[in-house]
Amino acid sequence: MSDIKNYEIKDFQHDSEHTQKEKLLEIKNLKVQFGGIKAVDGISIDMRPGRIVTLIGANGAGKSTTLRSIAGIIKPQEGEIIFQGENITGWSPDKIVSAGISMCPEGRKVFPNLTVLENLKIGAYLRKDKLDDDIEYVYSLFPRLKERHWQFAGTLSGGEQQMLAVGRALMSRPKLLMMDEPSLGLAPLVVKDIFEIIKTINQNGVSVLLVEQNANMALKVARWAYVLETGHITMEGRGEELLADESIKEAYLGKQKTK
């Protein structure tokens, strides 16, 4: 556990030129309870602009609850969420979308009764300007969506639905894209594609907060990673360092260890 401090120091040395203002997202002591259950129990996260940061952890650790709090779906009992220097804690979801945060929810959640094109348009619901360029951009990332733009989203395959969910989340032109387990239930080849796209999106200037149970993939693309266990952050560090960490290997990368 003493490793935590080491990783932290390294990253802050690396980023020593950054000032407080250049944090994109800062979560301080976030606490969320459902009835008596403490789903998130005092976590703090820092994220600098332009990064891919990942939050890994087992089922029920509190990852989705964290993202849903940031998106304004859940009102946290305690703590602060600061985005680009502004305290957005308790804001309504639409104001948070306008501020530049969008979310690709767990299980994709495309609207099955809307066409592919309508799903993209509804991602830009709060925008009043022309959407043609953005739709073309999403089609360039996911050409399959263009072929199927007239189809109801409910008729797409799981991988296509995930692509649509990512595209839909991009339509609001977010600065921060939150993704909740994009690899869930997808074939390994499709997962690989999705992670390639995550990198591309990030290279195009969107910061990504990635929640994953697929720790192996997530740690490979992420610059910085947090490990969440039953509502607490138990470890943080650079992606590649956590990937090499023995305790992480044992707890989250079990299958990959033999490789």
Place this chain on the structure above:
Amino acid sequence: MNIMPYVIRGLATGGQFALVAIGYTMVYGILKLINFAHGDMFMVSGIMLIYMAGSTGAMPIFASIIIMVILTVILGYLIEKCAYAPLRTAPRMSSMISAIGVSYLLQNLVSYITGGLSKQYPEIPGLSTSVRFLGVKDKLSVFVSPVVAIVLMVVLVLVINHTKFGMSMRAVSKDFETSQLMGIKINRVISITFAIGAFLAAVGSLLYFSKNTGINHLAGSTPGIKAFIAAVVGGIGSIPGAVVGALIIGLVESLAKAFGLADFSDVISFALLIIILVFKPTGIFGEKVIDKV
């Protein structure tokens, strides 16, 4: 026997039920709630016109109609805000019970005001004029009812399928949380849905009560139940379904009268409901239940 007058009158009643049925089906579509207060709101809009322009009122009829429509829309909006919105995250059964509560509240409130007596509905100039069409002589309201219902249905379906607001309604009807993630204000969409339902009920009440002699606090029950049956027969959640269901029920009941079975018209409606649900449990236009993973 000339069947035509019965057909026309059946379609008229059907059109009037349809305007009420759309309210049931839209609210169900978005909240999965049977708004039991809907029929009573229909009755209240009738009573409001009576108090403004009827036997006890003195206002000009056309101004009264406009105010009645506006007040009914406000009532629909307030019912949602007071009785359903606070229960958004509660189990659905709680909202159903709240709906039954609102239904009794409206009935008792009106009964208190009217003393439980039947009140004479005002003559609506124009609607009460006699006209002859397709060899049938009847009030104008009889001929316009199905036309009004179908035109409003078409407009509504176009709005829902082809406008940004309609798209947000379709989204909210599937998934509240994801709709919020898109930036949709779901409470606003739900309020507007109730307002549209109330508007259609107000138009329906104008057409329905204009042929009636008098109405009391229970005058919303029968059309309310018939419209609800129509919505279920047509496939609850489907707007064209509600209209088709209502036209069928209106027609069947009227034909029952033609064959001297007037006393059995309620039995026939319910039998129709049961028969259709046995063969097609989701109703005529009902969605197939797609399990989405």
